[in-house]
Amino acid sequence: MSAVPAQTTLIAASPRGARLARRRARVIRERLIEVVLFLAALVSVFTTVGIVYILVKESVAFFQHVPLVDFLTDTQWTPLFDDAHFGIMVLLSGTLTSSAVALCIAIPLGTIIAIYLSEFAPFRLREVAKPFLELLGGVPTIVYGYFALLFVTPLLQRIYPELPGFNLLSAGIVMGIMIIPYVSSISEDAMRAVPMSLREGSYALGATRFQTAIKVVVPAAFSGIASAYILGISRAVGETMILAIAAGMQPNLTFNPLEPAATITAYIVQVALGDLPHGSIGYQTIFAAGLTLMLFTLACNIAGHVLRKTFRESY
């Protein structure tokens, strides 16, 4: 019994044994660290799994009460009334209308700014404009919501007096301005990645700056520009606070931006502000709404991936 520890100390005491033991300890430590780092990287996968699990779990419970056909085709959304209707179309119409308004602002302006900064602007202006646009994208959306409700809406009412206090138009416009930096910064990066030789070739053939930008640089960078647009779309669809504040929370099946309407995201906020018991049908609706939103953004991401693959140019 006593011989065993004596023997180990003997091995450890000899220089070779000590080195071996140290080396083994080091190898084990290195492996352990690698495993810990790998687990940290896996957290992001767990997040996705968690999101899908929670959304699907609660939605399955929801669809046991409400048939999928009703969910997709009903034209009323009154989940908290006695006469409950669950037509997601109603909320989807608000989301689509406000996103359309936002994209009408963000895509043209974002693209023009990107082309200007990448092809026309002097170096100094670009150095100042890029961080500034980043700041614009960093303003909290709640502040944009306040701005839409209390500045843009009164301004629009001066032009069009019948405009209601809550409307999709002003929310959409402000949302569009919020998205401009996302669109312009990614598009610009894509255009700057186009090799100089392409531009030089174009200039050598006698093209002007504008012709080069439109006919050479933009097509060459199209896959990057497309992913900027896709990102803009998913931002618009998922935006919450601007709409919850400025577009109202009244479900309304409409494609007219001059009317107030709730979006999917605004509905989730409205329910969360109230006090719905865990496990009730009202509680489950927000997960079904969230799943719809998630599928929509997933479709956008896949479309973006396909676009990037199709239009990728290699030099």
Added chain:
Amino acid sequence: MKHLVKRRKRWDTIFALAGLLALMLGVLTFAALFIDMALDGGARLSWDFFTSYPSRRAGQAGILSAWVGSTLVMLTTAFFAVPLGVAAGVYLEEYAPKNWVTDIIEINITNLAGVPSIVYGLLALGLFVYQFGFGQSILSAGLTLALLILPVVIVATREAIRSIPQVIREGSYALGATQWQTVRYHLLPYSSAGILTGVIIGMARAIGETAPIITIGALTFIAFLPPSPVQADPPFLSFEWLFSPFTVMPIQMFNWTSRPEAAFLTNAAAAGLVLVFMTLAMNGLAIWLRYRLRRTLKW
């Protein structure tokens, strides 16, 4: 011919003007937003505004519980997001083998960056609040925001580490350092400024994030502070505050914005002004850090 060239050149000028105009529109919007809020709420900014609790009387209401709540939530967020994000970034950049597991992790991080923030709120509501039983607490909110900014921290870490030239690693290995020693004593110190930039940008995003925190059910009217983390008697540190109900700046602002009385809208503007200052300061710091980094760091 000359006429044609002139016409083409004119398009150049027109487009340059359009670009400048579009840029100006951004500047003008930002100026309008800032001036509008400063006019509405600037007068409310006083010492009392920062040291009073929210109140039913708009004139006496303040943001004490909101900024304390925001600070504590941010601490929790940083505590989880920074180590996790940096570790994940180091793994993907230095350790990860090229196989399908790595591919899945990478695709996953790209997709997570595009998930709407309110969906993170639903995840937190189902998982942290009910499944894990953390309740509507600072811990739930901090964890939610940590997951939300994780992709930002990971991407920043990866970019910072990637920009370190290969010779640094080779030098370290040649002296007999192990992989972890190389990471610990060379790669992490050299990339720290880049990582810090990413962390600040992530935190600036988290501090203004409203939707996920509303979704987990944070209360809007909180007229008390969470228990203090530092106590008079041993063990001096208390973590009770992690499970305390709370409110944060953007939620306080949302609450005031949705009231009909004009006096509360003034409060909302003042709170918004504070919020904009905070995010601008953080983003500005990040931009300055990056600028400095680019000038001083020449490999």
